[in-house]
Amino acid sequence: MPVPARPVTLNVNGRAYTLHLEPRVTLLDALREYAGLMGTKKGCDRGQCGACTVLVEGRRINACLTLAVMHEGEAITTVEGLARNNALSPIQQAFVKHDAFQCGYCTPGQLCSATALLDEFRAGAASTVTANVRLRPPQLSDDEIRERMSGNLCRCGAYPNIVAAVRAVNDGTA
Ligand code: FES
Ligand code: FES
Structure with a gap:
């Protein structure tokens, strides 16, 4: 039986994104398809290539292997958030x-x-x-x-x- 979507607030690159997500949506799909942050790439979608690597609380994870709803309240950094004050890291x-x-x-x-x-x-x-x-x-x-x-x-x-x-x-x- 489908579980309905609900609002999920993700803190990405210092900005809050409130997204309407089903619990099955991966962090990768939430970033790309719902938040419009296309910098994070989908390669294999099964934890083999690392194209989807993002930082959560400063630690690297494969965004395709984790659900977005698990990361409410955590600081997420994508490639779009690595530069500071218009300067590359x-x-x-x-x-x-x-x-x-x-x-x-x-x-x-x-x-x-x-x-x-x-x-x-x-x-x-x-x-x-x-x-x-x-x-x-x-x-x-x-x-x-x-x-x-x-x-x-x-x-x-x-x-x-x-x-x-x-x-x-x-x-x-x-
Ligand atoms: S897309 Fe390949 S590890 Fe996530
Ligand atoms: S896959 Fe082309 S630069 Fe790495």
Whole structure:
């Protein structure tokens, strides 16, 4: 039996969107089809490609794998919210400088994922390839970047330049 739609208020990029949603609507569809925020991309719609990556309370998630109604009251950031005061964020600038995209379809997810990656790394979070979890400050090697970005696929194969962009922001050379 269908469950009726109801108003759901999402806080996206600092703005409240009150949307009329059925409970089965994913966060990805709510953003794209109801809020009109088309920056977040739908690739596989099943958690395999990372094109739909957004930040929820600063943590990266696949928006296709979660329901919009689960995120009322949480701060959601999409690619449209990464720039501040008409200035691209450091990782956005680095993607441009290092030519870290070709068709651009995966890029919004890559940017959100890289933004969270840098925060996770600075907070000292280890990954499955961290050789020494006691080393301070930790080293963000290319292997670390590849592992930490492994949830985001790029069919154009821009991986070397994506790694270079992330490394440059972490090193302060972007
Ligand atoms: S569209 Fe969500 S992981 Fe591919
Ligand atoms: S730039 Fe085309 S899929 Fe990544």
